[in-house]
Amino acid sequence: MAAKYWLVKSEPDVFSWDDLKKSKNQTTYWDGVRNYQARNFLRDEMKKGDLVLFYHSNTEPLAVMGVCxxxxxxxxxxxxxxxxxxHYxxxxxxKNPTWFMVxxxxxxxxxxxxxxxxxxxNPKLKNLKLIQRGNRLSVMPVTKGEFEEIVKMGN
DNA sequence: GCCAACGTTGGC
DNA sequence: GCCAACGTTGGC
Structure with a gap:
């Protein structure tokens, strides 16, 4: 099964890329998602080895900071x-948890x-869910092509 | 700080 | 099961 690609949003005031860098083993649990669609991705679809773009929302700089x-x-x-x-x-x-994390x-x-x-x-990214009108999902799938394009732009 | 867009809630 | 009201998100 090929790895899938994702984009997650985090408000840097809450948890930033720098916070991730400073975390033990540069690893963190992705808590606090309280949206059913995003929950389903976390619970059912995200698999070990999948690659995740880390996006800073709401606070400058609004940008994808790197890959997890x-x-x-x-x-x-x-x-x-x-x-x-x-997030209580x-x-x-x-016995039957509502919310999940990875x-x-x-x-x-x-x-x-x-x-x-x-x-x-970037016209290649015009279908990226992130920039579609009114999108508020904090965890969303991206295509391989979109993922690779963003990685290319980041280098 | 504003406001459009959206998800959720709750009355009926 | 509909839908108005409300709260939240997130770019500007």
Whole structure:
């Protein structure tokens, strides 16, 4: 099974590329996703070895910072059961968890972060879900071609 | 800080 | 099951 390609958004105020760099083994768990479509990707579709573009949303610079690799496949997001956590979900049932997460590890830092403007002005990326109107998914699939184009732009 | 777009909630 | 109201996202 060939690896798949993904793009995840993170607000750098919450968790930035630098935070990932400083994490133990440059690996982190991707917690706090509370959207069913994104949850399904995390739970069912993301597999070990899949490659993930890491995008900074909401705060400058709006850009893809680099590439991560999935190192642990979907497992229950423990923050849903923690009342002190921002992502606590009082309806979540430990026996049948609602929300899932994966672990990702830093694989490659772009020499040149690929900004939203650059993505928008590249005709090869015009179908990228990220730039489609009103898209609010925090985890989304990208095609191999889109992935390779962004990696090329980052080097 | 604004606001368009969207997902979720809840009354009916 | 519809749909209005509401809250959140995220670019500008």
């Amino acid at each position: 690799e999935v190192v642990r496949e979907g497992y229950p997001d423990f923050t849903q059961f923690d009342p002190d956590n921002d 979900d009082p309806k979540a049932d430990p 672990d990702v590890k830093l694989k490659k830092e772009f020499k040149h972060p690929v900004t939203l403007d650059e993505i928008k002005s």
